[in-house]
Amino acid sequence: MKLDIKRIRKEKGISQEELAEKSGVSRPTISNLENNPDAVTTTDTLQKIALALDVKVSDFLSP
Template sequence: MPFKIKEARTERGYTQEELARRANVSRATIAGLESGATVVTTTETLIKIADALGKKVSDIFLA
């Protein structure tokens, strides 16, 4: 499932580290989701990332 995290992150001018800090998740989580290496995560994590990007979960994580 392709997520649109990188696209939304770069629109905001955030590095992976900055997004991870704002979402209170690890940089490895962000990197894994962006690359497709990580496809399983919690709903809470998805919400935190979307909130940090100022987006709806459906804008980033649903096709």
């Protein structure tokens, strides 16, 4: 499965910097997750990003 964070972030009209600020996850980490959909990360990181975007973690998963 691949992560599709970028699509959701753009739909919400939020920059990487804004998402980093809201989620407490560094902008380089967000950039890495967006540009490397096969990147490995922790559930905690995904939960922080999902909370900041007001979505479920499962919304990030694309086949």
